[in-house]
Amino acid sequence: MIYSYSSITERQTEGNILKPFSALKFFKENKRKGLMTFIVLILSICAISLITVMINSIHESFDVYTQPLTKYSLVAGSTSDLYLNQSVVDKLKSDTDIERLIPCDTDGINTNFSIGGSAVVGTFANVSNLKYLLGKFNDVVKEGRLPKNNTDEIAVHQRIMLNKNWKLEQIVGNKVDSKEFLSGSYKIVGVLDGPAITFVGTQSNREKQYIKNGLDITKPIEYAVFAKPGKFDAVNKTLESINVNDATVSDFNTIITQSNDSFASINTTLIGVILAVTIILSISISSLMYLIYLQRSDEFGILLAMGYRKSFIYRLILKEILFLNIISWAIGFLLAYLLIYLLNYFVYNPQGSVLNFFSVNVFENTLCIPIVATIFSILPILSKMRKQDPITIIERRD
C-alpha cells in the first residue's frame, strides 16, 4: 500500500486518541447514561459519611466526658450518707497502691459537645490539691487565675466556656440560670486549657450548705483517688470491690459498662443502615448498568469478531464500572467533608466542639458501597457476555 498523503499535521488530532478505549471514555461520552448512578452513589456515600461522623461524634463526646476518669477515680458516700463511711476511709488510707487521696466534692456542668450532650465533671478541693490534680490532668490556667480557698470561685476549661458562651468574671450556676446543672452560683476567675475538659473550685455548694447547717466539713464527703504509676487498674479493682451500700464509686470501668449497651445498639443500627443502603443501592445500580451494557452488545460483538479477546472486553467493563464508582465515591466523600467543614464552621466550632471527619470507619463504611455496587453490576453483565458469540450479535439472533 502506498500512502501519498503524509503531510498530516499533529494539530489535526488533538487530545489523546491513541487508545480508543479507556476506563473513562464511555461514561464521559455518555454522561446521561451514567448520571443517575453517579448521583445516587454520590448522595448515598455522602449520607453514610455524615451518619458515621455524627455517630462518631456521640462516641467522642462520651470520651470528652470520661477523660478525667482516665486519671483519677471518685469515691463518694452513698446517697443517704452525709459523709464517707469510716471503714471505706480506713481502707483507702491503708492502700499502698494509692499515691494521693484528695478530700473533695464534685458537681457537673451540662454541656452540648458535638451531638451527644453530657455533663462535664468538676472537682472542688483546696488550692494545693487542685494544683496537684490539674498537674495530673495536664491542664493549665490559660487566662485569669485559680480560685482562692473558701470562695465561690471556679476556673473552667475554655471549651466549656465556648460551649456555654461564658465569659471570665461571669456568675454562673442554677441560682442565676435555672436550666444550669451546676448547683449554687460561682464566679469564673480562670480559664483552663489542656486535654481534660473539666472545671475546678474550692468550695462546693454542698459544702456551703454543710457550713450553714453547722455540720463538720473537715470529715471527707468524697475522695478523688490518684493511683501510683502503673497501679491505676489495681486501684480501680479495689474500689469496685467496695460494697455499694458503703460508697458510690465512679471510675472508668463503671462508666464504660453503663454506656456500652447504648453504644452497642447505636452501632448495630449504623451497620444495619449501611447494609440496607448498600444492598438496595447495589441492586438498582446493577440493573441500570445491565441495561446500559445490553445496549452495547453491537459494540462488543464487532470487537469480538475483529479479534479482540473476551478478557479485553471484561476488563474494559470492569474498569468502566469501577471508575464510575470510585469517582462517585471520591466526590461523595468530598461533599461530606465540605458539609462537615461548614457544620463545624457555622455550628459546632462556635460552641467549642468539633465534628471529626477523618476516622477509619467513615472510610470503611462508605467504601463498601462502591465495592459491593461494582461486584453486583459486573456479575450479571459478565455472565451474559460469556454466552454471547459475535455472530449472534451481528445477525441479531438472540
Place this chain on the structure above:
Amino acid sequence: MIECKNLTLSYKDGNRENLVLDNVDMQINNNETIVLLGPSGSGKSSLIYLLSGLKNPTFGQIMYDGVDIEKYNSKQFSDLRRKKFGYIFQQHFLVPYLKVIENVLVGAPKMSNTYRVKAQQLLHELGIDQYMNKRIFELSGGERQRVAIARALISEPDIIFADEPTASLDHNTAVEILKLIKKYKESTTLIIATHDTSILDGNESIVRIEHGKVIRDNNAESLSTLKNQTS
C-alpha cells in the same frame, strides 16, 4: 491462500436438517477477488462466517496457508483475526461514542503513532478526513461505511471479508465504495458477498451458491451473462 474441504453447515430445524452448505471444496488464492453470489438465504453470509472463523462448521476443514484452523488456540486465532483479517459487514457496527478516527483505530492491531498516522491517511484517501473528530451520528450512511472500510484496512489485512458492504447504499455510492475497497487490494485477498451484480466490473472471480453447492467460474463472460439475466 484459503482452502476448504468438505465444508458442511447444517441447522437443526425441529427434527428436519436444514443443509445450508453441502460438502463445499474451494481454494482461494492470494490477492484474488471472490464475489459470492446467490439468492437470499442461499448461505453467502454463512460461508463468510465459516471462512473467517467466526462460526464453526458442522463438518469439514478450513486452512490458511496450509494450516488447519483447528490447530490454532483461541488466543492465536484472535490474533490472526485481529492482524490478518479485515471485516466489513452490511451494517457498519461503528462504536457510537467514539470519534471517527478512534473508530478507525479500533481496527489497528496495536496502538501506536504509526497507526494513528495511517488512520489519518486512510480517512484522507477515503475522502472523509474532515470528519476525523466527529461522532458517528453526524455522518451519512455512505460516510459511515467508509469509516468501517478504513477500520478494516488499517491493519493492512491479508484477507478482507465483506458481507454485503454496499447493500444499504445507493447504486453510485455502492460502486464508489467497492472501488475504494478494491483500490487497497493490491496485496489483499477480497471475499465479498453481494446480491447486486451491477456494481461488479468483471475483474472478479464469481462463486455462485445454489442449494448448498458452490459453483465457481473464473471467466468474465459468465458475469456478463449473469448481468444480462438479472437486469
